[in-house]
Amino acid sequence: MVYLNQLGMICALGDNHAEISRRLFAGDSGVAMTRRHSPERELALGCVDTTLSDALPDIEVLPLPHRSRNNQLALAALAQIRPQVDAAIQRFGASRVAIVLGTSTSGIAQTEAAFRYRRENGGFPAGFSYAQQEMASPATMLAAELGTSGPAYVHSSACASSSKAMASAARLLNMGVCDAVLSGGVDSLCAFTVAGFAALESVSVARCNPFSANRNGINIGEGAALFLMTRDEATVSLRGWGESSDGYHISAPDPSGNGARSAIEQALARAGLAPAQCDYINLHGTATVQNDVMEGRVIAALFGDQVALSSTKPFTGHALGAAGAVEAGLCWLAMQDNNPQGCLPPHLWDGVADAQLPSLNLLPPGARLGHPLRWALSNSFAFGGANASLLLGRA
Numbered sequence: 001m002v003y004l005n006q007l008g009m010i011c012a013l014g015d016n017h018a019e020i021s022r023r024l025f026a027g028d029s030g031v032a033m034t035r036r037h038s039p040e041r042e043l044a045l046g047c048v049d050t051t052l053s054d055a056l057p058d059i060e061v062l063p064l065p066h067r068s069r070n071n072q073l074a075l076a077a078l079a080q081i082r083p084q085v086d087a088a089i090q091r092f093g094a095s096r097v098a099i100v101l102g103t104s105t106s107g108i109a110q111t112e113a114a115f116r117y118r119r120e121n122g123g124f125p126a127g128f129s130y131a132q133q134e135m136a137s138p139a140t141m142l143a144a145e146l147g148t149s150g151p152a153y154v155h156s157s158a159c160a161s162s163s164k165a166m167a168s169a170a171r172l173l174n175m176g177v178c179d180a181v182l183s184g185g186v187d188s189l190c191a192f193t194v195a196g197f198a199a200l201e202s203v204s205v206a207r208c209n210p211f212s213a214n215r216n217g218i219n220i221g222e223g224a225a226l227f228l229m230t231r232d233e234a235t236v237s238l239r240g241w242g243e244s245s246d247g248y249h250i251s252a253p254d255p256s257g258n259g260a261r262s263a264i265e266q267a268l269a270r271a272g273l274a275p276a277q278c279d280y281i282n283l284h285g286t287a288t289v290q291n292d293v294m295e296g297r298v299i300a301a302l303f304g305d306q307v308a309l310s311s312t313k314p315f316t317g318h319a320l321g322a323a324g325a326v327e328a329g330l331c332w333l334a335m336q337d338n339n340p341q342g343c344l345p346p347h348l349w350d351g352v353a354d355a356q357l358p359s360l361n362l363l364p365p366g367a368r369l370g371h372p373l374r375w376a377l378s379n380s381f382a383f384g385g386a387n388a389s390l391l392l393g394r395a
Contacts, residue, residue: 008224008225012030012316013316014049015048024315031208048073056072068110074226076224101138101154101185101186102162105193107137110133111128114128142182159286159383164386165324166324187319189222202288210283210311210314211287211296211360215354221318227332237393239375240268240389240393241389242266253291253294273391286318287313293356296360305359310363327378341371347363
C-alpha cells in the first residue's frame with residue numbers, strides 16, 4: 001500500500017497546516033480582489049501572500065536556469081518537510097528516491113518579465129534563461145537541491161497534472177522502482193495564464209460560485225503541495241486512482257461525463273470501495289457552466305444525493321497544474337487525528353441552485369461527519385479531456 005507520509009503546502013490559505021486548516025473549516029476564503037497580473041482591471045485571484053512567512057526561499061542561490069517564482073513556491077513547500085525528505089534519502093539512498101510533479105506554468109512569469117525588459121531595452125536581461133520556463137524545471141531543480149538520482153520528471157496535462165503525478169508516484173512505488181517519492185504539484189500566477197483564461201471568457205471577476213445558477217467562471221490561483229510518499233504506514237494512504245482521456249474538445253468537457261466517470265470508477269475499483277462508502281468528495285467544481293453540469297450529473301449518477309460535497313476552489317482559486325495536489329492536501333489535512341469529528345471543507349457559494357443540475361449535498365459552513373473522515377475522493381478534470389481522480393483512505 002502507498003502512504004502519504006508528509007505534506008508540505010503553500011497556497012492562498014496559508015503556508016502551514018494549522019493556518020490552512022483553520023481558514024478552510026471556518027469558511028475563510030483566500031481568494032481576493034487584486035490587479036496583480038491584470039493591471040487593466042481587478043480580478044479575484046488565489047494569490048500566495050508572501051507576508052505570511054518571513055520570506056520565501058532565496059532563489060538567487062540557485063543556478064540561473066532554476067530561478068523562477070514557480071520553483072520558489074516548490075522550495076517553500078519542501079522546506080516544511082525537508083528533514084523527513086532528507087531522512088528518506090539517507091535511509092533508502094539517492095537513487096531510490098524519485099521526484100514526480102505536475103505543473104502547467106513553470107517559469108513563464110520570468111519569460112514575461114524578460115520580454116518586457118527586451119521591449120524597453122532592446123535585449124534580454126542578463127538574469128534570464130529560457131530553461132526557467134521548461135516544464136521539467138521543478139523536478140530537476142528539486143533533484144539537484146536534494147541530491148537525488150532516481151527518476152525525476154513532470155506531468156503537464158493542465159488541471160489534472162499533479163493528480164496524474166501522484167498516480168505515477170504510486171505506480172513507481174508499487175513496481176519497486178523506488179522506495180520513496182516526492183510528489184505533488186506547483187503552479188504560479190502569471191499574466192499569460194490570466195490573459196489566456198480571460199480570452200476564453202472563463203474568468204469570474206468576483207469570487208467563483210461553483211454549482212450556482214449564477215456561476216460565470218473560475219478564479220485562477222497558485223500554490224505548491226508536496227507529499228513524501230512511501231510504503232511505510234501512515235495515517236493517510238492513496239488507496240485508489242483513476243485516469244482517462246476522452247479527447248472530446250480542447251477546452252470543453254464531454255457533456256456525457258463518460259471520461260470523468262471512468263476515472264472515478266477506476267479509483268473506487270482500485271480501492272475496493274463501493275460508492276456508498278465514500279464520506280466526502282472534493283469536486284473539481286470550477287464554476288464554469290459546462291464543467292459543473294457534467295460533474296454534477298456524474299456524481300449524482302454514481303453516488304446519489306447524500307454524499308458530502310464541496311468545491312474548494314473558492315478558497316484557493318484554481319491552481320491549475322497544482323490543483324490536484326493542493327486539493328488532495330486539503331483532504332489529507334481533514335483526515336488527520338486532530339480532526340476527530342470529521343470537520344469538512346464547506347462549499348462557498350450564493351446558494352442559488354441550478355435547475356439544470358440534480359440535487360447535490362453541497363456542504364454548509366460548520367459541516368462535520370461526527371467521526372473521523374475515512375474516505376475522500378478528489379476530482380481533477382482538465383482541458384483536452386484529461387481526467388484524474390484520487391481516493392484517499394484513513395488507515
